[in-house]
C-alpha cells in the first residue's frame with residue numbers, strides 16, 4: 177500500500193511538472209485555450225486552424241474558440257497562435273525568413289506558436305511551398321492528440337478520445353524531410369476545376385460506371401485532404417522529372433535533324449529485328465538509318481543524338497533564355513530524355529558506350545534486367561551528355577541544377593563516373609520491376625541505386641509500380657517499404673510515385689505505408705503497420721491476419737505472373753484487370769471473407785462503434801474487388817452480353833451505395849474496365865456528358 181502511495185505521489189509530481197511546462201488546451205471536456213490567427217489570415221493559416229479545431233473537437237467534444245489577433249487582447253487562458261502572427265514575431269519567430277514548407281513550434285506555458293511562412297496559395301495544392309503552418313498543425317496533432325490518418329474520409333481519421341489535452345513545451349524549427357514528396361494523381365488542376373487526365377477515366381465518369389458527379393467531387397476532396405495531412409507536396413526547388421525534349425522534333429527537326437537519333441540500318445537493323453523483335457516507339461519496319469522519329473505521327477517518340485555538341489549548346493542557350501525571363505526564380509536545366517528508349521546508332525554516340533553484353537550474358541539475366549540492355553545499353557553516353565551540359569552551364573552559374581532521368585536503356589550505371597551533386601537523377605525502375613519481385617531483381621535494383629549514389633549525383637526515387645493491381649487486394653507493403661527505406665538510407669532526396677491507384681480498402685496497408693513513410697521514413701515497418709491495425713480495436717489481430725493473407729497471396733501470384741498475364745493478354749500498367757479473375761479466384765475471396773468474419777465477431781457490441789465500421793470498410797473493399805474479379809471472369813469466358821450487363825449494373829449499384837466511404841477510387845476502377853473490356857461491351861448505364869468537376873470547396 178505504502179509503495180502504491182509513493183508511486184502515486186511520484187506520478188502526481190511528474191504530472192504537475194508537465195502541467196507547469198506545457199499548455200492546457202482542454203480540461204475535463206471544457207476548452208481552456210483560444211486559437212489566435214493573424215488579422216486577415218491567409219488561406220493556409222485559416223485552413224490549418226480549421227483542421228486544428230476540428231481534430232480537437234473529435235478528440236474531446238470541445239470546440240476551441242478562434243479569434244483574430246486584433247480581437248484577442250484581453251482573452252483569458254492559454255493561447256495557441258497559428259500562422260504568421262505579430263505575437264510570433266514578438267516571440268522571436270521571423271516567419272518571413274523560414275524556408276519553403278518549414279515551420280516553427282515554440283512555447284509552453286501560456287502560449288504555443290505554430291508558425292510557418294504563410295502565402296496566398298491554396299492549402300490543398302501540392303505545389304504550394306507556403307505550407308509550413310499547416311505542416312506544423314499536423315505535427316502537433318500527431319504528437320499531442322496521437323491522430324493518425326489511415327485512409328481518406330471520416331472513418332479513416334483516427335482520433336483517440338481525451339477529456340483533457342495538454343501540449344508540452346516546444347522549441348524547434350522543422351524543414352521538410354525531402355524537397356519532393358509526391359504521389360501522382362490522375363487529375364490535373366486548371367484554375368478552380370479538376371480535369372481527369374486519362375481518356376478512359378473521363379469516359380468512365382461520362383458513362384456512369386464510376387462515381388456520381390457529386391460523389392466524385394467529394395472523393396477528390398477527401399483524397400486531397402488526406403494526402404496533405406500526410407504532408408505530400410514539394411518545395412519550390414523540387415526537380416522536374418519530365419521528358420525534356422517534347423516538341424523538339426517539330427521545332428528543330430527540319431533545320432537540325434542531326435540533333436536527333438539516327439535509326440538503325442543494314443546489319444544492325446537485321447540484328448535488332450532478329451534479337452529483339454518489336455520495340456516500343458520504334459517500328460523497326462520504318463527504320464532505314466534516317467534521323468528523327470521512326471513514326472512521324474508520334475513526333476515526341478524520338479530520342480536525341482546526345483553526343484552532338486551543338487545540341488548541348490542549344491540546350492544551354494534555351495536555359496539562359498528561360499532564366500532571363502524568370503529573374504530570381506529557380507530554373508533547373510532539364511535533360512530528361514523523351515518517353516522512349518534511346519536509339520541513336522550514330523558512330524559518335526556509339527563510341528561513347530560501354531561494351532555491350534553478349535547474347536549468352538544477356539540470356540543469363542532475369543528478363544527484367546535484360547530489358548535494360550535492349551537494344552543496347554547507352555548509359556555511359558548519357559552520363560557524359562549530362563556532365564558536358566552541366567560543365568557548360570556551371571561556367572555561367574556554378575549553382576546550376578541539372579535534371580535527367582535514370583530510365584530504360586540508360587539505367588545501368590557505368591563504373592568510374594563522378595557527377596556533381598547538382599545533377600539530380602530521378603531513378604525510374606521500369607520494365608519488369610513490379611511487385612512482388614524476384615529477390616534477385618530486388619537486389620539488382622538496390623545495386624543500381626548504390627552505384628548511382630557512388631557517382632555523387634543527387635537521387636530521387638521515381639517508380640511506376642503503383643499503377644498495377646486494378647481493384648484487387650494486391651498487397652506488397654513489405655517489399656515496397658523495404659526498397660523505400662533502402663533508398664532513404666542511401667541518400668534519396670525525394671520520392672515521386674506514379675500513380676496512386678486509390679484502392680484504399682483492398683490495398684489498405686500498402687497505401688498507408690506509402691503515405692506514412694513520407695513523414696516518418698525511419699520508423700519500423702511493423703510499428704507503422706501496428707498503427708493501422710490498432711485502429712480496429714479488438715479486431716486488430718484479425719485485420720493483421722487479413723492483410724498478411726493477401727500479401728502472401730500476392731507474393732505467390734508473382735511466381736506465375738508472366739504466364740497468367742500472357743494467357744489473358746494483360747499487362748501491369750493498364751490491363752491487369754483482364755487477368756484479375758485468374759489471380760484472384762472465388763476461393764481466394766472465400767478465405768479472406770472468413771478472416772473478416774472473425775474480425776466482425778471481435779468487435780461486435782464494442783463500446784466504440786468505429787471499430788465495427790472500420791471492419792465493414794474492409795469488407796466493402798473486398799466485396800468491390802470480388803464483384804470486379806467476377807466481371808473479369810465473365811469477359812474471359814465470353815459470357816452472354818446480358819449476363820455481363822447485369823454484372824455491371826450490380827457493380828455500379830454497389831459503387832453508388834458506397835461512394836461516400838472512399839473504399840476505392842471508382843473512376844480509376846471504371847477506367848480500368850473500359851481500358852480492358854471497353855471494346856466488347858457498351859457499359860453505358862446512365863450517360864451524361866463529361867464535365868470537369870467544379871471545385872466549389874476550393875474557395
Ligand SMILES: [Zn+2]
Nearest residue numbers: 481520522525
Ligand atoms: Zn548520335
